[in-house]
Amino acid sequence: MADMIPVPERMKMSQRPMPEQDPKKRTRNFDEVPLGYKKGDAIYEAQRCLQCDPPPCVGGCPAEIHIPQFIRKIVEEDFASAYLEILKTNNLPAMCGRVCPQEEQCQRVCVYNKMGKPITIGRLERFVSDWARKQDTKEKLPEIKKKRKLVAVVGSGPAGLTCAADLAKMGYDVTIFEALHKPGGVLTYGIPEFRLPKRIVESEVDKIKELGVKVVTDFVVGLTKGVDELGEEFDAIFLANGAGAPQFMHIPGENLNDVYSANEFLTRSNLMKAYKFPEFDTPIKVGKKVVVIGAGNVAMDAARTALRLGAKEVRVVYRRTKEEAPARVEEIAHAEEEGIVFDFLTLPVRILGDEKGNVTGMECIKMQLGEPDESGRRKPLPIEGSNFIMQVDMVVNAIGTTANPIVARSATSVQTNKRGYFMVDEKTRATSREGIFAGGDITRGSATVISAIGDGKKAARAIDSYLSSGGSLRKKTPT
Amino acid sequence: MPKIITKREIAPNIISLKVTAPLIAKRVKPGQFIILMTDERGERIPLTIADYDRENGWIRIVFQVVGKTTAQLSQMNEGDELFSLVGPLGNPSKISNYGTVVTVGGGTGIACVYPITRALKEAGNRVIAIIGAKTKDLIIMEEEMRKASSELLITTDDGSYVRKGFVTEVLDEVLRREEDVKKVWVIGPAPMMKAACEVTKPYQVEMIVSLNAIMVDGTGMCGSCRVTVGGETKFVCVDGPEFNGHLVDWPEFMNRLARYGRQEKLSFEPHEKSYGEKNG
Ligand SMILES: Cc1cc2nc3c(=O)[nH]c(=O)nc-3n(C[C@H](O)[C@H](O)[C@H](O)COP(=O)(O)OP(=O)(O)OC[C@H]3O[C@@H](n4cnc5c(N)ncnc54)[C@H](O)[C@@H]3O)c2cc1C
Ligand SMILES: Cc1cc2nc3c(=O)[nH]c(=O)nc-3n(C[C@H](O)[C@H](O)[C@H](O)COP(=O)(O)OP(=O)(O)OC[C@H]3O[C@@H](n4cnc5c(N)ncnc54)[C@H](O)[C@@H]3O)c2cc1C
Ligand code: SF4
Ligand code: SF4
Ligand code: FES
Numbered sequence: 167m168a169d170m171i172p173v174p175e176r177m178k179m180s181q182r183p184m185p186e187q188d189p190k191k192r193t194r195n196f197d198e199v200p201l202g203y204k205k206g207d208a209i210y211e212a213q214r215c216l217q218c219d220p221p222p223c224v225g226g227c228p229a230e231i232h233i234p235q236f237i238r239k240i241v242e243e244d245f246a247s248a249y250l251e252i253l254k255t256n257n258l259p260a261m262c263g264r265v266c267p268q269e270e271q272c273q274r275v276c277v278y279n280k281m282g283k284p285i286t287i288g289r290l291e292r293f294v295s296d297w298a299r300k301q302d303t304k305e306k307l308p309e310i311k312k313k314r315k316l317v318a319v320v321g322s323g324p325a326g327l328t329c330a331a332d333l334a335k336m337g338y339d340v341t342i343f344e345a346l347h348k349p350g351g352v353l354t355y356g357i358p359e360f361r362l363p364k365r366i367v368e369s370e371v372d373k374i375k376e377l378g379v380k381v382v383t384d385f386v387v388g389l390t391k392g393v394d395e396l397g398e399e400f401d402a403i404f405l406a407n408g409a410g411a412p413q414f415m416h417i418p419g420e421n422l423n424d425v426y427s428a429n430e431f432l433t434r435s436n437l438m439k440a441y442k443f444p445e446f447d448t449p450i451k452v453g454k455k456v457v458v459i460g461a462g463n464v465a466m467d468a469a470r471t472a473l474r475l476g477a478k479e480v481r482v483v484y485r486r487t488k489e490e491a492p493a494r495v496e497e498i499a500h501a502e503e504e505g506i507v508f509d510f511l512t513l514p515v516r517i518l519g520d521e522k523g524n525v526t527g528m529e530c531i532k533m534q535l536g537e538p539d540e541s542g543r544r545k546p547l548p549i550e551g552s553n554f555i556m557q558v559d560m561v562v563n564a565i566g567t568t569a570n571p572i573v574a575r576s577a578t579s580v581q582t583n584k585r586g587y588f589m590v591d592e593k594t595r596a597t598s599r600e601g602i603f604a605g606g607d608i609t610r611g612s613a614t615v616i617s618a619i620g621d622g623k624k625a626a627r628a629i630d631s632y633l634s635s636g637g638s639l640r641k642k643t644p645t
Numbered sequence: 646m647p648k649i650i651t652k653r654e655i656a657p658n659i660i661s662l663k664v665t666a667p668l669i670a671k672r673v674k675p676g677q678f679i680i681l682m683t684d685e686r687g688e689r690i691p692l693t694i695a696d697y698d699r700e701n702g703w704i705r706i707v708f709q710v711v712g713k714t715t716a717q718l719s720q721m722n723e724g725d726e727l728f729s730l731v732g733p734l735g736n737p738s739k740i741s742n743y744g745t746v747v748t749v750g751g752g753t754g755i756a757c758v759y760p761i762t763r764a765l766k767e768a769g770n771r772v773i774a775i776i777g778a779k780t781k782d783l784i785i786m787e788e789e790m791r792k793a794s795s796e797l798l799i800t801t802d803d804g805s806y807v808r809k810g811f812v813t814e815v816l817d818e819v820l821r822r823e824e825d826v827k828k829v830w831v832i833g834p835a836p837m838m839k840a841a842c843e844v845t846k847p848y849q850v851e852m853i854v855s856l857n858a859i860m861v862d863g864t865g866m867c868g869s870c871r872v873t874v875g876g877e878t879k880f881v882c883v884d885g886p887e888f889n890g891h892l893v894d895w896p897e898f899m900n901r902l903a904r905y906g907r908q909e910k911l912s913f914e915p916h917e918k919s920y921g922e923k924n925g
Binding site for chain 1: 656668669672686713729730866867868871872873883896897903905909912
């Protein structure tokens with residue numbers, strides 16, 4: 167066991183940085199960029215934790231992780247116990263440790279944050295779960311009586327996986343229905359290998375299957391079977407189908423050959439492994455000069471993927487400034503280190519092409535910030551006459567996604583708002599139809615992995631109380 | 646797992662497979678398609694459901710070997726299992742009793758137009774079906790099409806069977822001779838569908854085409870399959886696959902079909918070699 171350092175000394179210790187792959191090397195491979203803490207790094211960082219009581223950090227974590235407790239186990243060098251402590255509330259720690267916006271969640275409320283050096287809770291979480299995966303640490307679950315109630319979960323992203331795992335631990339018989347041939351949602355098809363290796367997603371999904379959760383892939387709810395039909399076979403349903411439909415800007419030239427939606431570009435590369443073409447059959451194209459529209463996590467992933475696929479120059483255009491960019495600070499920094507060029511206050515107005523459909527350039531207009539709008543952000547306004555043409559031969563559109571109506575159309579009496587998202591009770595995730603619950607991006611628009619996990623947990627609890635009090639969808643006909 | 650129960654080469658390089666898929670068979674309607682993968686490293690490719698048996702739980706697909714994935718699929722045998730099969734995808738054809746209608750199938754498009762033709766006739770329409778291919782050997786499903794239609798017209802590009810000429814010429818003759826054709830369905834290679842749209846335009850008849858855009862997920866998630874119809878962007882997999890042919894931006898659509906030409910060759914060439922060796 168490592169020493170417990172006296173508090174005043176602890177407070178003088180600095181934050182342990184994350185070892186990373188050299189930017190020059192990493193743009194030529196798809197290996198993970200942050201390399202992960204070594205044992206010594208983790209223990210050092212854990213020793214800094216003040217073990218606050220009550221711990222403010224926990225309030226910042228939608229997965230309700232017992233943060234000081236697991237950190238203490240790291241100091242004690244009992245990594246297995248640290249892992250089991252995390253698993254009590256979070257079924258997907260290896261993923262959260264990597265992609266959670268920690269700086270806006272747990273770490274933002276850590277007492278050290280005021281001093282600018284919060285405990286790197288996410289990195290510690292990643293260390294512990296990676297250690298456990300290598301050791302094959304297994305959770306010993308108390309014997310529970312199986313409940314003869316069937317729950318269907320639509321979608322296998324973080325919301326669906328979490329809800330399924332929590333319900334399985336309570337003894338329910340859970341089946342996940344997934345449209346694609348592989349489970350994981352955005353974690354599998356969207357987030358690239360160099361941020362979240364797919365073997366890690368697979369291993370966390372496998373652990374959930376070991377809890378007894380059945381995963382049926384190649385099943386499009388709404389087409390293979392509708393929600394109403396599932397309601398005749400299951401006692402409760404959790405809808406977690408994500409907000410996967412790509413949006414376009416509706417500017418001329420958007421359907422030229424080398425204009426991709428980020429979803430297509432990333433799905434080809436991640437889900438279909440086109441970055442290994444022709445070893446894998448799905449093709450992907452990358453231009454010499456690529457421009458990505460948007461500045462969220464999705465845009466950063468698309469830009470960095472293009473670079474790794476061999477683009478000579480990759481630019482990101484965004485109509486607001488860096489301050490408003492929705493991507494994680496860390497991801498923008500990574501992109502900049504890798505040589506991606508940012509054009510802020512720039513709005514595309516037209517994509518130019520030749521008669522064969524090849525992209526030859528993109529016309530943009532410069533913007534300036536005006537008065538704050540309803541969202542409190544200063545509204546970008548075009549500067550008249552500032553149009554210019556950017557020399558590019560490929561465009562990736564990463565301006566966002568919206569609800570896909572396939573699931574909702576097959577669900578009688580489940581209300582959606584005007585943007586197509588399911589309307590739910592914040593606390594219970596209950597929809598307007600008894601026995602049907604919903605969570606994740608399909609209830610709020612594209613958000614974060616951790617908010618989806620939070621929804622999954624709340625829904626699991628609400629479904630348990632619904633079913634334990636005798637509720638069942640099978641007895642009800644939709645009205 | 647979806648298993649191949651029967652396999653027949655119904656014409657040179659055109660193969661018909663019956664595959665177990667009870668859930669898909671139960672729900673499918675004419676005009677819908679599936680997406681399959683032969684193996685884990687494979688591509689997701691869309692194929693139309695050419696026939697189905699709800700009771701016995703199978704669907705039939707008919708495809709032409711044109712590249713790596715279709716070649717790989719053609720080498721699978723009865724008893725083999727597909728890695729992945731999902732469906733039924735896309736919107737069903739709008740079947741109703743319209744009166745007199747014409748259905749046109751070119752090449753493997755014949756297989757795609759077959760279930761629509763059959764359903765239209767069952768709904769009470771007088772269905773004039775036109776099928777065509779390059780040469781006699783490539784005319785497929787003639788008997789099925791004859792049964793499914795009220796009148797069947799056949800043509801070959803080289804005149805080796807029934808008559809010489811393109812389906813578009815036969816379509817023009819039918820429209821000239823018939824007073825009151827309510828709707829025309831045309832399914833086949835893009836240039837043929839485009840030409841058919843030009844033929845039907847002067848007759849002001851409703852013209853439906855089924856677009857074979859390049860797809861990935863087939864559920865509206867990627868936008869690979871997008872096409873401009875009447876000035877608006879549509880996704881073939883969820884808004885189609887059937888559209889009013891007179892409103893489709895054909896040059897754009899055809900450009901997009903050729904998007905991966907270079908990569909497809911790269912992927913097929915090594916495979917073509919081994920395929921050639923195996924098939925003598
Ligand atoms: C490229 C990219 C990068 C991102 N980076 C981050 C990040 O760094 N940090 C972060 O916190 N968040 C990030 N996000 C956002 C985050 O991934 C999502 O908010 C989160 O995955 C939402 O989870 P979910 O469970 O609601 O849905 P999803 O992960 O979208 O999963 C939904 C699942 O449902 C399936 N489905 C859809 N329709 C049907 C149907 N009809 N029948 C059956 N199944 C269906 C889908 O195929 C999918 O597998 C990123 C998103 C993207 C696209
Ligand atoms: C809704 C729909 C229904 C179809 N039905 C049939 C059918 O019943 N019978 C049949 O023979 N063919 C059908 N096709 C076309 C079939 O999908 C392609 O022939 C097949 O994908 C070719 O794959 P490949 O790897 O063998 O050839 P490749 O060498 O990869 O491609 C050859 C050509 O096929 C097209 N193509 C390639 N990849 C895709 C893809 N992922 N999705 C769509 N098209 C692609 C391209 O135009 C390409 O130039 C249909 C297509 C669609 C969209
Ligand atoms: S899951 Fe996210 S919010 Fe919770 S402790 Fe881990 S990194 Fe922090
Ligand atoms: S707030 Fe920070 S220091 Fe306090 S227990 Fe949480 S992680 Fe440790
Ligand atoms: S194939 Fe992906 S949206 Fe149509």
